Amino acid sequence: xxxxxxxxxxxxxxxxxxxxxxxxxxxxxxxxxGRADLTLAExxxxxxxxxxxxxxxxxSPEVDWCRSSLSGGKARALVVNAGNxxxxxxxxxxxxxxxxxxxxxxxxxxxxxxxxxxSTGVIGVPLPVDRARAGLADAFARLAAGxxxxxxxxxxxxxxxxxxxxxxxxxxxxxxxxxxLVGIIKGSGxxxxxxxxxxxxxxxxxxxxxxxxQSALEEANARTFRCITxxxxxxxxxxxxxxxxxxxxxxPLDEASxxxxxxxAALADLCRELAQLVVRDGEGAQKFIxxxxxxxxxxxxxxxxxxxxxxSPLVKTAIAGEDANWGRIVMAVGKAGEAADRDQLAIRxxxxxxxxxxxxxxxxxEGPVAAHLKGREIEIGVDLGIxxxxxxxxxxxxxxxYISINADYRS
Amino acid sequence: xxxxxxxxxxxxxxxxxxxxxxxxxxxxxxxxxGRADLTLAExxxxxxxxxxxxxxxxxSPEVDWCRSSLSGGKARALVVNAGNxxxxxxxxxxxxxxxxxxxxxxxxxxxxxxxxxxSTGVIGVPLPVDRARAGLADAFARLAAGxxxxxxxxxxxxxxxxxxxxxxxxxxxxxxxxxxLVGIIKGSGxxxxxxxxxxxxxxxxxxxxxxxxQSALEEANARTFRCITxxxxxxxxxxxxxxxxxxxxxxPLDEASxxxxxxxAALADLCRELAQLVVRDGEGAQKFIxxxxxxxxxxxxxxxxxxxxxxSPLVKTAIAGEDANWGRIVMAVGKAGEAADRDQLAIRxxxxxxxxxxxxxxxxxEGPVAAHLKGREIEIGVDLGIxxxxxxxxxxxxxxxYISINADYRS
Numbered sequence: 050x051x052x053x054x055x056x057x058x059x060x061x062x063x064x065x066x067x068x069x070x071x072x073x074x075x076x077x078x079x080x081x082x083g084r085a086d087l088t089l090a091e092x093x094x095x096x097x098x099x100x101x102x103x104x105x106x107x108x109s110p111e112v113d114w115c116r117s118s119l120s121g122g123k124a125r126a127l128v129v130n131a132g133n134x135x136x137x138x139x140x141x142x143x144x145x146x147x148x149x150x151x152x153x154x155x156x157x158x159x160x161x162x163x164x165x166x167x168s169t170g171v172i173g174v175p176l177p178v179d180r181a182r183a184g185l186a187d188a189f190a191r192l193a194a195g196x197x198x199x200x201x202x203x204x205x206x207x208x209x210x211x212x213x214x215x216x217x218x219x220x221x222x223x224x225x226x227x228x229x230l231v232g233i234i235k236g237s238g239x240x241x242x243x244x245x246x247x248x249x250x251x252x253x254x255x256x257x258x259x260x261x262x263q264s265a266l267e268e269a270n271a272r273t274f275r276c277i278t279x280x281x282x283x284x285x286x287x288x289x290x291x292x293x294x295x296x297x298x299x300x301p302l303d304e305a306s307x308x309x310x311x312x313x314a315a316l317a318d319l320c321r322e323l324a325q326l327v328v329r330d331g332e333g334a335q336k337f338i339x340x341x342x343x344x345x346x347x348x349x350x351x352x353x354x355x356x357x358x359x360x361s362p363l364v365k366t367a368i369a370g371e372d373a374n375w376g377r378i379v380m381a382v383g384k385a386g387e388a389a390d391r392d393q394l395a396i397r398x399x400x401x402x403x404x405x406x407x408x409x410x411x412x413x414x415e416g417p418v419a420a421h422l423k424g425r426e427i428e429i430g431v432d433l434g435i436x437x438x439x440x441x442x443x444x445x446x447x448x449x450x451y452i453s454i455n456a457d458y459r460s
Numbered sequence: 461x462x463x464x465x466x467x468x469x470x471x472x473x474x475x476x477x478x479x480x481x482x483x484x485x486x487x488x489x490x491x492x493x494g495r496a497d498l499t500l501a502e503x504x505x506x507x508x509x510x511x512x513x514x515x516x517x518x519x520s521p522e523v524d525w526c527r528s529s530l531s532g533g534k535a536r537a538l539v540v541n542a543g544n545x546x547x548x549x550x551x552x553x554x555x556x557x558x559x560x561x562x563x564x565x566x567x568x569x570x571x572x573x574x575x576x577x578x579s580t581g582v583i584g585v586p587l588p589v590d591r592a593r594a595g596l597a598d599a600f601a602r603l604a605a606g607x608x609x610x611x612x613x614x615x616x617x618x619x620x621x622x623x624x625x626x627x628x629x630x631x632x633x634x635x636x637x638x639x640x641l642v643g644i645i646k647g648s649g650x651x652x653x654x655x656x657x658x659x660x661x662x663x664x665x666x667x668x669x670x671x672x673x674q675s676a677l678e679e680a681n682a683r684t685f686r687c688i689t690x691x692x693x694x695x696x697x698x699x700x701x702x703x704x705x706x707x708x709x710x711x712p713l714d715e716a717s718x719x720x721x722x723x724x725a726a727l728a729d730l731c732r733e734l735a736q737l738v739v740r741d742g743e744g745a746q747k748f749i750x751x752x753x754x755x756x757x758x759x760x761x762x763x764x765x766x767x768x769x770x771x772s773p774l775v776k777t778a779i780a781g782e783d784a785n786w787g788r789i790v791m792a793v794g795k796a797g798e799a800a801d802r803d804q805l806a807i808r809x810x811x812x813x814x815x816x817x818x819x820x821x822x823x824x825x826e827g828p829v830a831a832h833l834k835g836r837e838i839e840i841g842v843d844l845g846i847x848x849x850x851x852x853x854x855x856x857x858x859x860x861x862y863i864s865i866n867a868d869y870r871s
Contacts, residue, residue: 104795104797105791105794106793106794106795106796106797106798106799106800106802107790107791107793107794107800107802107805108802134787136787136790137787137790137805137815137818137819138819139803139817139818139819140819141819142819172787172790173786173787173790173815173819173820174820175819362773362858362862362866363866366862366863366866366867367866367867369863369867370866370867372867375583375584376545376547376582376583376584377583379518379547379548379583379584380516380518380583382517382518383514383516383517383518383519384515384516384517385517386515386517388517389517389518391517391518391519391548392550404548404584406550407548407549407550408548408550408551408552408553408584408586409549409584409585447773449860449863449864451773451777451863452777452858452859452860452862452863453860455773455774455777456777456778456780456781456783
């Protein structure tokens, strides 16, 4: 990993074990790097799974595989390859996924539909099947020998251009039992909604009905992973999967459970933190930006406007330059195409109102705004003043670092 | 002007006079710079006008004024202010436009609807009315004294961050008479379709029916100004106006004229060159990129996909890095949301096919592609392979120069 993002948390958190999920990492050698790049999670029989996947019309064969397998709702294994996304590799790419699925099925004696695969890295180069097979054999042998990877090791092994490993957890009590939710995630560039470009994996020992798990994840996704953007670019490989092993022994959760709402809230809260960690590792990011839009026609319009601001290169470079150029926010509101009344619009940086009713506030003092913009955590508030719609999205600034990383990615 | 874009033409072209249009430039002092920043064009009685304006929901009062005045179809004056866009300035901004219109009407004895105003520059600061009035009085005095500005002077006076003045012309014979079309344009950043962020003014001595002129401009706009993008950001001030003075004395052109098609073609051709000149002055641009999409479901889908590629920061930084990272083109096709079949997709750089039927071509040799990418003029070709839809758009690469210019615009 290169220089750690200045927006990274001070250290990787302490994360609890999730009974029913056993992880191991190995070096398959997908790239010429001296680190683990294949992660295997073996999941207890009966584990339920839910997932959300990229909306790209050119998805990787892994995404196709996961999408069709999710209908079964059950999982016994997750295999994550880093360094090669296997996307846009035609029949060879599909064959690589099949080979991984077959090898895992043979080792675990499970159905093909119970094996989930995700890959991340360069597009257009078929995943080398021999390395995947050898790596997976090594991983199962280590698991059998009692080796276990910690969450930090797994978070590092699924990374590519990330500058720090990302993970978090939540605990809650359900029916007198303590339930753990642990998530790890990777993502740094090619981050955009529909959904955020990333691989994310959440493990819980709760027993959860698969359909309920899917709807809880989709609800959380709409307010978290779909609300972050680094560069507006959507990956071919976006995948977030949640595995519920049931090892906690609670009565399976469903929509009717007394604890349904608190489980959903904990899952959404974890997703929000994971999503924000990805933005904090945005390529070249120096500032974490929260864009809060209120007063729009409805929540959908508010989200479109918030993303128009968050994806604007002119807004993002102004923040990078610590420049209170709120005219660019007016521009981004205007281009969003949603209902807006120029003469009702209010804009703030941090807690300072800079414009209201279509013009700069009387006696506007740029001092407190300039001070706010010098910090690492920037807030942009927009009130359209025409309706009840609200949305919050998160992004980072656009800096020379982004250009340097992406103009020279493959060399 | 700072360092001239490496993509600029070698020199400003020789442009003919357009009888019926008299231009003058003066220094109103909208910014503290030692150059002319107010341009006045006086147009002969009977001049017809057509225009296309920004689709921003937060347009400047100038845009509002032009939109409502275009319904009259007649023009006697154009006033262009540079250095201050007067956008998002509330009642003060509207008052500034009114003051300019009143002053021009008084000088020319024309109707308010016959005066067109455009302003470009920083957003959120009301245009100083006293400077506008004084500048305009100076301009009319100079005109009366016989002073005339050349096209290059006018192109320079309407500029802001542009690094070179932009103009071009076309001539055609209509009914035995030679007709001139001359256009000047400014634009460099905040360039996106709907429509390209710029001010452009075209003058012709042809006599043209106002409704025909409007439909000819809209047709041209769809294939030219709406097909360029620098950063995907849409200005609050986009304005392109065409003035037809009628001084050539031809029988007025309309849809039924024998020469209608050739006039439309000449206008569209001029618009295309002006639009491309803006891209060639894209902020920080080092390479001019043509994105040609074929085989899409229909032309609309092709344009959406072409713009998704042209607006992708990852594609644009790869080109800046002279990196044949065609996987990012797959990504941009996938995120566009239009119909695509990963396994039918073909991609070329210049004349070299790099991927076909969903995977890299056998024995792909990056040599000729690397050589193409070292040039200034880059071509990206995408064939979706599923339909007859075609579109071509133009953009530039995303470089450190863009960041430097925009992180420090106001200081």
